[in-house]
Amino acid sequence: MVLELLEDIEKIKNQDGKSIMLPASDKNIQSIKKWTSKNVRENLWIKEYENLLKKVDGLEFNGLVIYNAQPNDKNNGFIGANEIWRDREWDNNYLFFGDSSISWYCMDIDKDVFLELDKPSGDVIQEYNGFEEMINEALKSVL
Structure with missing residues (x-):
């Protein structure tokens, strides 16, 4: 589902002569994996996020x-x-x-759960079953 939503965004961006489908480099992915282990929790990494980065190195679309x-x-x-x-x-x-x-779209590292938080209060708006479900909902909200 994420890939289909990204393809929909790609079609919109292509109308302006732009593309979102530029993957992150392996070197940069390794850098953020190291930073996460050092600064957040050792061996904490979300493989689905890495898979997303291998398709698109971040996204700025409709806010x-x-x-x-x-x-x-x-x-x-x-x-x-x-x-x-x-x-x-x-x-x-x-x-x-x-x-x-x-x-904000994040993971509660104490509870190993993915969340949408209200900005700026930090109140939980929605809890998700995983990273991919969270990103699906975020993408759908701007299409």
Whole structure:
């Protein structure tokens, strides 16, 4: 389902002469995996996120941002965004994968559950059965 939604977004972006289907480099994926093990929890990695990055290195579309694997991107990069969002005490148990103007898309690392949080209150809006379900809903919300 994620791939179909990405293809729908790709068709829209192609109308403007742009493409979203540019994969992250293996080097950048390894960098964010190392950062996650060092700064969040050892051996914590979401294979579905890696699979997404191998198709599209982040996404900015209709207000939705899915973080990319570029280690030096302080705004929309996975590392940069997590360094910002995890800086406060209330949200340091979350690993963030994306955001919109009203939501954060993340994983509660203590409960191993994927969530949509209200921005800025941090209240849980929706709980998901996995990463792919969370990203599906995020993508559908902007199409």
